[in-house]
Amino acid sequence: MPTKTPTPHRGLLVILVAAMGVGPLLNYGLSAVSPLIIASLGISQSxxxxLAGAVFASAAVSSFSLGRLSDRVGIRTQLVLIFGGTVVALLIAALAHAFWVLLIAVILAGPAQSISNPTTNRVIVTQVPPHKRPGWIGIKQSGVQASQLFSGLFFPAVALWLGWQGAFGLAAVVALGLLAYGFTQVPAEPAKPRTAAAHGSGGPLPFSVWLFAAFAFFSGLGMQATNVYLPLYSVRVLDFPLVLAGAAAGVSGIVGVSSRIIWGRRMAQGARPSVLLFALALGAVVGVLCLLGAGAWHQPWLVWIGVALHGATVLGANVIMNAATLVVVPPDRIGVASGVLAAGMYTGFALGPLLMGVLADATGAYDVGWLTVGGGYVVCAGLALWLRRYGATHPWTSFGH
Known part of the structure; x- marks a missing residue:
């Protein structure tokens, strides 16, 4: 176990934000220009x-093995997997003229997303002093929402200029540039000894990690169903123009960036994870009811309240769970624990959009889908209460020590 951590530099934080944000570029881009893709390829909502389900299923399947891998290999190797894998996926999407080609692209994008949390968590636990870690986690997790904001603005605007395929091609260039920058900020690092990796793989993980993984599953189900279908819902049900629908997703991203930083600071101040997660779950229920009401009563203004609550609540949950995981898990098992957390999250990510699409096609509306999302958030509230009861006999260690 390391006895002292070096003083981290800002460039390292920038690349951690980018590492979290680059992987979701493909799925956020697909969502932002979904009306164009559906019309161009003649595909159904389901x-x-x-497509969204496949990328996250791929991420979920690879989470365990890549989590273990992140405990053994150097950070630069992991950056190649994150950024390089995203570049390949974006280029394939840019060349797609059929549904099955897009399906290949999203499957390849999955592993690039699943290793981002283990990689960035390992960098933080080895390079950042303990009292700064929750704040760094909040900022680096906000990279996902920064990506959502960027995609909501970038892809519709570039698609009007170069077409949706051209937008994905230009995004690949951006990802490649980020990889080059990452190599200037992350020093070369030798692979971990195999004996150390074997030592870190023994013993059960704390029960709280599994509760976090369950919360990540149900919150991820609703989070990604909303992220994927919000632009399409806004266009088809509320008659938003494409750019305004992308802006709605962008607003969620803006609020999400801020909320993740704020929740990270709350964790650094010693707030109990169970209390924060319970509050987030209740706020997420209110947010999804606003989205449901916007369509049911044709009140577009409710969408903006819904997306703001979406960004302020459920998008911040991962910060709390990741920060708490760094406390309850030894440093040499961060990759494995992060992989478990990622597996729960990405399984929810995979199921949410698939359920939403099937329910929308089956009912001809989005109401049942929104109610399903809300039900998942209610389960999250119950899990937070369970975690609170568990934590009463397993108190959380202070981040400041």
Missing amino acids: QFGL
């Missing part, structure tokens, strides 16, 4: 949901 097929479009399958």
Whole structure:
């Protein structure tokens, strides 16, 4: 176990934010220009949901093995997997003229996303002093929402200029540039000894990690169903123009960036994870009811309240869970624990859009889908209460020590 951590530099934080944000570029881009893709390829809503489901299913399947890998290999190797894998996926999407080609692209994008949390958590636990870690986690997790904001503005605007395929091609260039920058900020690092990796793989993980993984599953289900279908819902049900629908997703991203930083600071101040997660779950229920009401009563203004609550609540949950995981898990098992957390989250990510698409096609509306999302958030509230009871006999260690 390391006895002292070096003083981290700002460039390292920038690349951690980028590492979290680059992987979701493909799925956020697909969502932002979904009306164009559906019309261009002649696919159904449930097929479009399958695209989002496939990327996260791929991420979920690879989470365990890549989590263990992140405990053994150097950070630069992991950056190649994150950024390089995203570049390949974006280029394939840029060349797609059929549904099955897009399906290949999203499957390849999955591993790049699943290793981002283990990689960035390992960098933080080895390079950042303990009292700064929750704040760094909040900022680096906000990279996902920064990516959502960027995608909501970038892809619709570039698609009007170069077409949706051209937008994905230009995004690949951006990802490649980020990889080059990452190599200037992350020093070369030798692979971990195999004996150390074997030592870190023994013993059960704390029960709280599994509760976090369950919360990540149900919150991820609702989070990604909303992220994927919000632009399409806004266009088809509320008659938003494409750019305004992308802006709605962008607003969620803006609020999400701020909320993740704020929740990270709350964790650094010693707030109990169970209390914060319970509050977030209740706020997420209110947010999804606003989205449901916007369509049911045709009140577009409710969408903006819904997306703001979406960004302020459920998008911040991962910060709390990741920061708490660094406390309850030894440093040499951060990759494994992060992989478990990622597996729960990405399984929810995979199921949410698929359910939403199937329910939308089956009912001809989004109401049942929104109610399903809300039900998942209610389960999250119950899990937070369970975690609170568990934590009463297993108090959280202070981050400041």
